[in-house]
Amino acid sequence: MRITQNMMAGVFMRNMHKQTAAMLQRQEQVASQKRINRPSDDPIGIGRVLTGRSLLAAIDQYAENIAQGKTRIETTDQTLTMAGDLVRQARRIAEEKSGEEISAAERELAAGHIKEIYDQVMQLANSQHAGRYMFGGHEVDRPPFTRDDDYTASYNGDAGSFRIPIAEQVEVGIDADGRNFFMDATAGGVDIFAELKNLIDGLEETDLAVGSAAIRAAVDPLQNAEVQIRNKRSELAPKLYRMQATGEHWANFKVRVQDAIGRDEDADVVRAALELTQLKTAYETSMAAAAKIIQPSLADFLR
Known part of the structure; x- marks a missing residue:
C-alpha cells in the first residue's frame, strides 16, 4: 500500500486535534480544579454528583x-x-397571707401583687418565637390568651402542634396547645389562670374568715400547677436530645457526601498540571516530527 503525503497529513491532523483537545481539557481542569466541568466529561460521574448535591x-x-x-x-x-417561678411566688404569698390575723390592707397589697403575677404569666403564655405565637396551636398570628377586667382568662387558639421534619418521613412534634400548659382541664390538670383568680378573689374578700379559707384553698392547686409546668418541661428534654443527635448525624453524613462528590468531581490539580506539561511536550515533538516528514510548506503552515 502506497502512503501518500495526503494520508500522512490526515493522520497528523487527527493526532494534533486529539492532543489539542486533551491539552484544553487539562487546562480547564487546572483552572477550575474540577475533573468534571460538563456532563460529557463523565456521564456516569456527573449522575453521582447531581445525586449527591440533591442529598x-x-x-x-x-x-x-x-x-x-x-x-x-x-x-x-x-x-x-419563668412561669413556674411566678406560680411559686403566688403560692408562697398564699401561704403567707392565709392567716386570719392578716389585715385587709395587707391582703389588698398582696392581691395587687398576684394581679401582676397573673399578667406576667399571661404575657409568657403569649410568647412568640420568630414572630409567631408559641402556645396558640395553629393560630400563630394572634395572642392565644386574653382576660377580661374580672381576671377571667380565655383561650383563642386551637389544639394544633408544631411539627418539625428532621428526616424523610420523620417528624418531631412539639405541643403548641396553650391549654395543656396553662389551662389544663384534664383529670389532675390545673387551670393556672383560674387558680390565680381564685387567690385574687380570696385576698380581696371583705370577710377575713371567708377570705382565709379561699386563700388556703388556692395553695395546693398552685403547688400542683408547679408540678404541671415541670412535667411539661420534662417532655421537652427527650425531644431536644433527639434533635441534637439527629443534627450530629446529618453533620457527619454531610461530610461523607461532600467527600464522595469531591472524589467524582474534583480534579487532582498536580496530576492534571503534570499531564498538561507532558501533552505540550508530546505536541511539540509531534510538530517537529511532522515538519521532517511532511512537505515543508504544509508543516510551516501548521506551525
Whole structure:
C-alpha cells in the first residue's frame, strides 16, 4: 500500500486535534480544579454528583429545621421556667397571707401583687418565637390568651402542634396547645389562670374568715400547677436530645457526601498540571516530527 503525503497529513491532523483537545481539557481542569466541568466529561460521574448535591440540599434543609426546632424548644423551656417561678411566688404569698390575723390592707397589697403575677404569666403564655405565637396551636398570628377586667382568662387558639421534619418521613412534634400548659382541664390538670383568680378573689374578700379559707384553698392547686409546668418541661428534654443527635448525624453524613462528590468531581490539580506539561511536550515533538516528514510548506503552515 502506497502512503501518500495526503494520508500522512490526515493522520497528523487527527493526532494534533486529539492532543489539542486533551491539552484544553487539562487546562480547564487546572483552572477550575474540577475533573468534571460538563456532563460529557463523565456521564456516569456527573449522575453521582447531581445525586449527591440533591442529598446535600435535603441535609441542609433538615439541619435548618433542627436548628429552628431546638431554638423553639429552648425558648419554650425558658418560658415555662419563668412561669413556674411566678406560680411559686403566688403560692408562697398564699401561704403567707392565709392567716386570719392578716389585715385587709395587707391582703389588698398582696392581691395587687398576684394581679401582676397573673399578667406576667399571661404575657409568657403569649410568647412568640420568630414572630409567631408559641402556645396558640395553629393560630400563630394572634395572642392565644386574653382576660377580661374580672381576671377571667380565655383561650383563642386551637389544639394544633408544631411539627418539625428532621428526616424523610420523620417528624418531631412539639405541643403548641396553650391549654395543656396553662389551662389544663384534664383529670389532675390545673387551670393556672383560674387558680390565680381564685387567690385574687380570696385576698380581696371583705370577710377575713371567708377570705382565709379561699386563700388556703388556692395553695395546693398552685403547688400542683408547679408540678404541671415541670412535667411539661420534662417532655421537652427527650425531644431536644433527639434533635441534637439527629443534627450530629446529618453533620457527619454531610461530610461523607461532600467527600464522595469531591472524589467524582474534583480534579487532582498536580496530576492534571503534570499531564498538561507532558501533552505540550508530546505536541511539540509531534510538530517537529511532522515538519521532517511532511512537505515543508504544509508543516510551516501548521506551525
